[in-house]
């Protein structure tokens with residue numbers, strides 16, 4: 409099938425900003441043999457043709473605010489002190505009960 413310039417009413421795929429999905433669109437307007445505007449066949453919203461490109465997801469304003477607040481909180485906190493050294497537990501010798509008995513007998 410030979411590529412032909414798009415015509416009004418053609419059905420093409422594009423990203424609908426209202427539906428936030430890649431959906432079928434009707435070509436609504438052309439400019440210099442290129443699609444200028446399209447109408448979503450799902451919600452009938454007419455918008456600029458986006459070359460079927462799904463826009464990069466950007467973090468919401470709320471998420472950005474949350475992160476900056478977290479940064480502020482973290483910036484206000486002094487670095488935690490190094491943990492105290494682990495107490496040195498002397499290796500306890502196993503009590504030699506027989507030695508103890510000998511010692512008591514000698515008394």
Ligand SMILES: [Zn+2]
Pocket residue numbers: 424425426427428431448449450451452453
């Ligand atoms: Zn739509």
